[in-house]
Amino acid sequence: MLPRGLLARSVLIILVPMLILQAVALQLFYGAHLDVISRRLAGGVAGDVAMLVELVRREDPENRAWIFREAAWRLDLALAYEEAARIQFVARPASLPLLPLEEDLNNALRERVRLPFDTDWQSDPRSIIIRVQLPDGVLHVEAPRKRLFTSTLYLFVIWLVGSALILSGVAILFMKNQVRAIRRLAGAAEAFGLGRDVGPMKPEGASEVRQAAAAFNRMQERIRRFVGQRTEMLAGISHDLRTPLTRMRLALAMLPRDAETEEDLAALNQDVEEMERMTAAYLTFARGEGVEQSRPADLVELVKDVAANARRTGAQVAVTAPEALAMPLRADAVRRCLGNLVDNARRHAQRIAVEVRTVPRTGLGGPGGEQKSLWAEVTVDDNGPGIPATEREEAFRPFHSGSPDGTGLGLAIARDIVRAHGGEIMLEESPLGGLRARVRLPV
Structure with missing residues (x-):
């Protein structure tokens, strides 16, 4: 299930703990802070709406203008009354599906108003429209969204997402540079193992990778020196072995030949040829092909x-x-x-x-x-x-x-x-x- 590459594994090692930490922080924020703040803000708005509903129900229609004026000034709520109207309940999708604001407001209104109502979060991007069904009409309450919503939520989410993206980018760039040095070292070792002359590596990356590159350069130089010394030694052995074999061949050629010695001389010549052939084959095997690129x-x-x-x-x-x-x-x-x-x-x-x-x-x-x-x-x-x-x-x-x-x-x-x-x-x-x-x- 885990990626095989060092880059992907290193990035996972860095990012997974950070993402887990941010997920825990986000859960604590949603489960504690945001939930409490949302319920309190919704309860405040629902309480004001419930009080205004009671005032509208108790006061004469002639005094409603005073109630509307005081609500706009003191509670920052815009009121309107529609005579002999009925609420048309319309199913609307949640405008903020990831936040508990709508649900908290509806729960608070059910608890405090105790009358049929409807909330509209989509008609006005700056306000929430609350409609309450009264016996002789519908009361419209327009509440600003800032009374139910705090901008710190956006800042918190932006901080979480932004920091995760920044740290991910930094981690990927940093680890990519480190892995590139390791890949270069692996490529050089592969090429050298295949007999290609790659030359000394330039140490780069972390200190451990630089140490490995320097060790590879030293190993490469020692192997080249060893092969060179062995080739020189084998060249000397070739000369030393072939010289006595040549003398033996000349001596055999100069020996007198007759019917009795012809067969023995032919056998000796064959042995000398076989020794020369074995010497040449052995030198080829021992020298290898290190000189050719x-x-x-x-x-x-x-x-x-x-x-x-x-x-x-x-x-x-x-x-x-x-x-x-x-x-x-x-x-x-x-x-x-x-x-x-x-x-x-x-x-x-x-x-x-x-x-x-x-x-x-x-x-x-x-x-x-x-x-x-x-x-x-x-x-x-x-x-x-x-x-x-x-x-x-x-x-x-x-x-x-x-x-x-x-x-x-x-x-x-x-x-x-x-x-x-x-x-x-x-x-x-x-x-x-x-x-x-x-x-x-x-x-």
Whole structure:
């Protein structure tokens, strides 16, 4: 039932107690002060009208002019007498439905006048017309509204409503500025998690939000420094490993060859090539794709390039995709990821099917899942032997190879790249009978 956003919740925390307090004050005013004042004012007017009715009934018609003159001067009531008239009772809607004034006046007149009467609150905006039925006519009494109504009521209501609106506006503006800083921090963290260079954040907002932004900047700098140091270290390792491997290859090439040693030398050359391949694959996995920045790219074009490269090696690859699907990507990394998946399928199957589509962002969750609505989904199906369901998660572990000519890093590198984009990769049973690799990236 509560709103999910921080802005709405914060505004509710501020406004609900204030509104409850004002509702209590308004109820106390209506239930006590206004009720008492209204009954007293109505009783005063009803008493004056009752006294005038008695005077008109007791005095001769010749003396009524004196009564009318004194009532206008001393009681601020205008009187008129209509001979041989009868009151025409007309049902009128309440002119002040939220106030007890009309009901209090009618109750007071019933109690004190004890004659048929009628009240008209609508004919004159400044007066209330009271008609009392006498035996030989109708007495008209025109009483000013100020005798029954106090202007402090308007001031009180205006104060309640005005203060509520002002406080609501101030609370919304203030909390909106605070929440904007938090949203910027969340957006920067999301972008940095997806491998985009967002640069240092400018701390703003409350001190706690500024502290969080400063901590994020320090964390971002430490991670960049760590990645840079690791890349430099791995570059040195690459040089150190490849140098002895090159010497070994040269030494093997210079050894004399005959029928007895040819087979052993070929096996050693194959071992050296495998070591070089494993070293290159390991460096690619360990270095990651942190150097490349996300840029707008066409995922469909990348998939078609990977499929074309696989066809040149003799693989049968069918692609089903829309005309284009533009999205922010690290193109070289995604190309390597899809290439690893297609290459794995090529080594174990004769037929490969690749499909690209968009699906609603439900089920699988990635970073910032609530902020985006679509996944870009790429499925790679093959008709090979597949992987048992109990071993699929194990296949993502580095150096876990299911074939003798593999390094066991293809799926590990693919998952690393996909997760760096804020997506996820799964292995499932393929409709072709083999394995399906499903890649989902946030659009």
